[in-house]
Amino acid sequence: MKQLINIDVPDLDAAEAFYSEAFGLHGGRRLGSEVLEMLGGTAPLYLLQKASGSIGAGDDARKYGRHWMPLHIDIVVDDLEPALARALEAGALQEGDIREANWGRIVQIADPFGHGWCLLQFLGRGYDEITT
Missing domain, CATH: 3.10.180.10 (2,3-Dihydroxybiphenyl 1,2-Dioxygenase, domain 1)
Structure with a gap:
């Protein structure tokens, strides 16, 4: 079994900068304009650009506070x-x-x-x- 970690973020460029600087990850593949693969950990981390207020799980709106x-x-x-x-x-x-x-x-x-x-x-x- 292989794990992938997906994290919703409102700003892909800001998220790439944070995860690179904070945890030493580096960008891998771009999967379209709204997904970035981050590598360097034990499992790939995928940053998914999702607008604040858009619907996430169930009927809950995404909140980034x-x-x-x-x-x-x-x-x-x-x-x-x-x-x-x-x-x-x-x-x-x-x-x-x-x-x-x-x-x-x-x-x-x-x-x-x-x-x-x-x-x-x-x-x-x-x-x-x-x-x-």
Whole structure:
């Protein structure tokens, strides 16, 4: 099974700049004028240009202010502070303090389009530290 990540954004050029600068991804193929493949992660990320107010899932209009959704993506990094600084410089907003557990360190951020992300630095054996 192969995973693809699709993210709705209101401005394809701004999204390409953010994901390149914040997470080190790079543009791949353009699929028409409203889809851009971003590469460099463990799964391709597809930016889909969708206008604010257009209909998304069900009858919900797309909103690009900060919103909650029951899904987010963790970006695993080697060193949390420089990764966070890079994301903030690119336009992310930090949401809370860096938290630490025996498995690693984590901080929540939001991209400029309202989507939640976490930056995650594993410590020791990572999640194996808490496996039962």
